Amino acid sequence: MIDFNIPPYVGTEIEYIKMAIKNKKLCGDGPFTGKCSNWIKKNFHVNQAFLTTSCTHALEMAAVLADVKEGDEVIMPSYTFVSTADAFVQRGAKIVFVDIRPDTLNIDETLIEDAITPKTKAIVPVHYAGVSCEMDTIMSIASRYKLIVIEDAAQGFGSTYKGVSLGTIGDFGCYSFHETKNLSMGEGGAIVFQDNSYQEKAEILREKGTNRSKFFRGQIDKYTWMDYGSSYLPSDMNAAYLWAQLEAVDIIQKDRMASFNFYHEGLRPLMQKGYIELPYIPENAEHNAHMYYIKLPDLDSRSQLISYLREKGILSVFHYVPLHSSPAGKRFGRFHGTDNYTTKESERLMRLPMYYGLTPDTIEYIVETILNYFR
Numbered sequence: 001m002i003d004f005n006i007p008p009y010v011g012t013e014i015e016y017i018k019m020a021i022k023n024k025k026l027c028g029d030g031p032f033t034g035k036c037s038n039w040i041k042k043n044f045h046v047n048q049a050f051l052t053t054s055c056t057h058a059l060e061m062a063a064v065l066a067d068v069k070e071g072d073e074v075i076m077p078s079y080t081f082v083s084t085a086d087a088f089v090q091r092g093a094k095i096v097f098v099d100i101r102p103d104t105l106n107i108d109e110t111l112i113e114d115a116i117t118p119k120t121k122a123i124v125p126v127h128y129a130g131v132s133c134e135m136d137t138i139m140s141i142a143s144r145y146k147l148i149v150i151e152d153a154a155q156g157f158g159s160t161y162k163g164v165s166l167g168t169i170g171d172f173g174c175y176s177f178h179e180t181k182n183l184s185m186g187e188g189g190a191i192v193f194q195d196n197s198y199q200e201k202a203e204i205l206r207e208k209g210t211n212r213s214k215f216f217r218g219q220i221d222k223y224t225w226m227d228y229g230s231s232y233l234p235s236d237m238n239a240a241y242l243w244a245q246l247e248a249v250d251i252i253q254k255d256r257m258a259s260f261n262f263y264h265e266g267l268r269p270l271m272q273k274g275y276i277e278l279p280y281i282p283e284n285a286e287h288n289a290h291m292y293y294i295k296l297p298d299l300d301s302r303s304q305l306i307s308y309l310r311e312k313g314i315l316s317v318f319h320y321v322p323l324h325s326s327p328a329g330k331r332f333g334r335f336h337g338t339d340n341y342t343t344k345e346s347e348r349l350m351r352l353p354m355y356y357g358l359t360p361d362t363i364e365y366i367v368e369t370i371l372n373y374f375r
């Protein structure tokens, strides 16, 4: 069976994990955590970066830092992972879902303004498949209405919009290093932001509500409970795994891009014949080959192809069931406007195997199998 995903592993992870153990600093904010957050700050040109235990937790931190409260409304696409909404539901906010664009499957930036009410607090663009949302439009709406923008860049690590790293454009950006993402630490994530005035609050929130970070830097001689907080620090062993991947980031991303392009070329004839649709990348977005998906005409044709591929030993999968149609989505949110594309596109999309180390031979077999199916 050809796996759909294999967690990325470059070979140096074991050595760095051993070092983390020898360092006798297994808890959070050890040397490897420092290396990773400094790497993000330097390479993505962002002032603050904190590793977290997941992207879900990075989003939770963003919701607290943005002071999202009971009664607030938060605008986001319905075609996303549950965590995008969970983080704000936890603060008592109401989720306002807006339709997606059929080309990128990202939130339709032209529909956001109409969904804004006096209760709106934040907009959460999700960069689906690591392909940027139309950030200029989103940022200008946010500045006109004084809204906070929290980028769910879980899939967008290393992607850019007009040359700027995804995650660093809005007020807050959240990455995931789950084993299904381009770079991994098993479970993990990061929150980044440019505004240094959030630094102290973020440190306190991440350290159980204490000012322990200041204490460790020697800025105060004892630490105490300052504010609401939780524990969002990953172990330095996990950070050691991520550090190995950050050192090899170019190799990992190039490898995925080669796979993406190989699929794209191989499947083009089927697109030209009108059998399937292929991913669309806007000119101002440089993506990270997080995903390779195709779109079939409808739900039935998609189910048929998924089972055909399974018979041939290939695991392909569909993606999100729109949140607004789920039990929790109905309870915690509402869909603003008409669902022209969210449900329709979600029913036709399927993802093909994509991971670091996927070989050209394997892709060729997958492409050939799909071509044969349509013959």
Ligand SMILES: *Cc1c(COP(=O)(O)O)cnc(C)c1O
Residues within 6 Å of the ligand: 053, 054, 055, 056, 057, 080, 081, 083, 084, 126, 152, 154, 155, 175, 176, 177, 178, 187, 188, 189
């Ligand atoms: C993976 C993902 C998340 C959650 O990431 P975790 O690190 O597993 O918490 C959130 N949003 C999107 C869009 C994702 O793809």
